[in-house]
Amino acid sequence: MGINLALNADITASSYVDPYAPGRAVNGIVSDQASRWLCAALPGWLRIDLKKDHWVGQWTVKSIGGNDGWPDNYCMTSFHLQTSLNGTNWTTVDTVTGNTNNICTRVLTNPVNARYFRIYIPGDGGLQANKSAASVMELELIETDVVVLTSLEIKDKEENAAALTPSFQSNTMSYTTKIGYDSDRITVIPVPSKTTAAITVNGQALTEGKASVDMINGSNRVEIKVTSADGYTVTYVVTVIRASSPYLTSVKFTGIRFSGFVKTTYNYNLSAGSTLATTAVTPTAEDPEAAVVITLNGVVYNSGQSIPLSNGMNPINVVVTSKTGVDSRTYVFNVNKN
Template identity: 35%
Template structure:
C-alpha cells in the first residue's frame, strides 16, 4: 500500500551532473543503469533537488541506489541528508543517513510540508568517493487535513493536523450540520460520511439525531486513508429526559413507558395511596421545571401531591430560552374497597365483635352468643358509596342489615366481601354459638314437695314459661346440657341438677334462670303465679 510519489517526473536540478546522467533521470520511475543521476563531488557537496510543483504534506521518502540496477552494493551511497524548502532557497534538514549499505533507503518521518526536496551528498561510496549517484529519488504524500470546520458548534480540541478525534455539542434546535474539510494535498480525495466533498467546500447537510452522532471524514492519497472522527452531540430540546412518580420509595409505573417525545401519561394506584411525588429530569442544563405550578429542581422530587378518589391531573412544565413543553400525568386513585363500620345483631340486640372498636384494615372478627341466639344479621357500611357488598354470598346495601343468618351450635364463619374498581377486600366474622341450654327444669311447691306443671312443657329451645302454685315456696331444679356450665336461679348460683328454693309472694313472681358457658349465656324466664 502506498500513497503518491509527488516527485515523479517533476522538474529536477542538481549541483552538477556527468553527461548524460542528468537530474531528471532520477525521478522518471525507471530502474536501470542509464536511468540515474551521476555527479562529481568536489570541494562542495553534490545535491539533487526536485520541485513538487506545489506545497505538499509528506511523511515518507525513498532513495534507490546502484544496487537496484544490478551493480555491487559497494556502489550504494553511504551518507546523505534529506532536506526540504518552501522556496527552493532556504533549506531544512529532515533526515540524515550515515553508513548505509542497502540498495534502497525507505524511511518514514514526521509529517511536514514543503514544495522542494533534495538529497545532499558530502562523499561517495568507498569504491568511488568522488562520485554521487541516485537511480530514483521519491517522496510520498501524507493524506492529512489542514483545516476542519463545522457549521454549528465548536470542535474540541481545537483542530490540529495530527489530531484525528473531535467532539462538539449543538443545541436541540440544530437538526443538521455541514462539515468543511481542507486537505493538505491538492490531489487528496475527501469523503464525509461516505460522500465525496471537494477540499475547502462544505459537505451536504448531515442530519443530527438527539444524542451522539458520529461523522467520519476520510482523506485518501493513493491507497492510504487517514480518518478523522467528529462526534457531534445534539442536546435534548426543551424536554424531559426522565419522569417518574413515587409513593414513598415505591415507583408508580407510568403508561406508556417514559420517552422524551411522549407528553401524556397515565397511572393507577390503590385507594390506600393518598399522595404521590413526581421527579422530573430536564433534558438540558439551564432548564426550569414546575410541577403543578410549583418549582422543582431537575432530578429532585416534588412535594407530596394529594390524590382524590378517581382521576387526578398532574402538570409538569419544562422551560428554557423562552420555550416550554408540558407533560401530563393522569393518576387514577381507586375507590375504596374498605368498610367504615361492621356490626352484628340478634334481633334488636347488638352483638359485640372482637377486636373492638372496628378498624377498616382489620379483616377478621369474632363473637360468642348463647344458645338462645340461633340467628343473627350483619350490617356492613362501605367507606365508598360506589362499592358493592355481599354477606354470606348475598348482596347487601351499605348501611343495611343482611338477611337472617342461621347459627348452629359451634362455629359459623360469615364472609363479608367488598368490591370497588375491581379491587376486593375480604372480611370475616366468626360466630361461636355456645350451648348454654338446659336439658331439664323441674319446679315443686314447698312445703309438701308438690310437682308443678310448666306451661308450655319444658323444651331446651323454649325460654319463657308460666306456672301456678298455692305454696309459699317453690323449688327449682335446673339441669344444664353442657358440662361446665354455671347456673343462677333468681341471681343465686346453683349446681346443675341441684335444687334451690325461692319464696313466692302473692301474684306473679318472675324468676330468671341464667345458664353461662364460654362467655355466653342463655336466660330462661319462669313466671310463677301464687
C-alpha cells in the first residue's frame, strides 16, 4: 500500500466551526482532540484537491471517539467517498452507513482514479452522539499501485480497427465506439502495464492476448477487468454501438422486368424499352426504420414516385442508412433506355 495522499493536501469544506478548520483533518495529528474538523451544518463535505490524478485503493475516516477522553459514541455514522475529475461533477464510489468504529478503514476492490476526492456527510450521517454535527480527526487517502492498460484495441469482424471515443488513455475508464451491421462480433486486444496482471473481457479470460465478444444490434457493454497480483482490479468499459441493418431485401420497378436481386450485390443493369417514359422504384429495407433515399442525377424521389427516363443510361441510386449506429449501403440500378 502506498502513501497517504491526503496528508497536508489542499482541503476545503462546506463549512466549519471556528477554530476547527478543514486543514486540521489532514495534518496527521491524532493525539490532540483540537486537531479536527467540526461541521454543524449537515449535509456537509470535505473536499481534497490532489492537483493531478491519482489511484486510490484505500481510505480511512478517523473520529474523535475514544481519543483524549472522548466517549466511543463520538464516531461518524454515515458518509460517502466521492470522486471528480473537474471538482464539480461527483461520483459516489463507496458508502458507509451505520458505522460504530472510531477508525473506519475501507479497501476498494476497484481502485479509483481522480484528482478530486470528497467525503460527503448526509443530513443524518453525523456523530453517533450528535447526528446534527460532523467531526473528522483525520482523513486518509492511500495511493495504490495498480496495473492499468497501456493500449486497448477494438477490431470489427473484418479485423478493421474501431476508433475509440475519447482516444485511449490509461487513466480514462469509459469509451464508446461504433461498428457496422455486419460485425456480429468484435475482437478486444488489451495490453497491461504488467504482464503478471490477469485480464478478463466480459468475464472470459484472454486467449493469446485477445478475446472475441458477440454483438447484438444497438448498444453492447464490454467490460475489461485488469487485476493485479495483489488483487486490485481496474475496470475499463467500452460501449460498442453496432449499426442496425442497412440492407434492402427487395426492389421493384414499374414497366421494367427485374429479378435476381441479392442484398449484398450493389450494381445492376436493367433494360427499358424505348417507349417507356417513366418508372417508379419501390425498395423494401430489411429494417423498416432504415432511411431510404432514391436519386437520379441528383434529384430525390420518393418510393413509388414516377421517375422520368432519358434515352441512354439512367443510373438510379438507392441509399439505405441504418437507423441505429453508422452504416449504409448504396445500390446502383443502371436503367438503359434504348
